[in-house]
Amino acid sequence: VEGVLSQHPGILRCVVVGVPEVRLTEMVAACVQLRHGWRWDENDEVxxxxxxxxxxxxxFCRQKRLTGFKIPKRYFLWGGxxxxxxxxxxxxxxxxxxxxxxxxxxxxAASKI
Structure with a gap:
């Protein structure tokens, strides 16, 4: 999963971890650092x-043929x-x-930590 996300031109670094979740027992969460000049925006109509x-x-993960259960359910923007x-x-x-x-x-959808 990290290998796929790292291929995106906007991702500088990423770490993927499994975190406990009630319904699925565990869910995939990705912590990402964006490259300079990139921004996070959930309102991406434009x-x-x-x-x-x-x-x-x-x-992007789907285009790279990542299996559905491996696609992160949450993204966290890792601080400086x-x-x-x-x-x-x-x-x-x-x-x-x-x-x-x-x-x-x-x-x-993307919490800043």
């Missing part, structure tokens, strides 16, 4: 070349800092998941 939304990224890393340079997914789950009660 097709702006440098604009991303949940709909645009989900369509890099993703947390271990001492060996690997992403600390447990920390990313914890930050995503802290927004569990506040549903936004």
């Amino acid at each position: 097709e702006d070349f440098h604009c991303l939304s949940r709909r645009i990224l989900n369509n 800092s890099d993703f947390p890393l271990t001492t060996t340079g690997k992403i600390r997914r447990d920390e990313v998941r914890t930050r995503v789950m802290s927004f569990n009660n506040h549903y936004y």
Whole structure:
């Protein structure tokens, strides 16, 4: 999933984690950092070349033949800092998941964390 999302020209970095969800037991959540000059806009009636939304990224995933259950259900815009890393340079997914789950009660198509 990360490999597919990383192919989009507007995505600088992304981390995908599974988070608990009542109906599906677990859901796919993607934390994304946008490239400079790109913006997030859920009201994407006007097709702006440098604009991303949940709909645009989900369509991109479908075009890349990503299976439906792997397509992220939520997107989170990761703040200015890099993703947390271990001492060996690997992403600390447990920390990313914890930050995503802290927004569990506040549903936004793209929450800023």
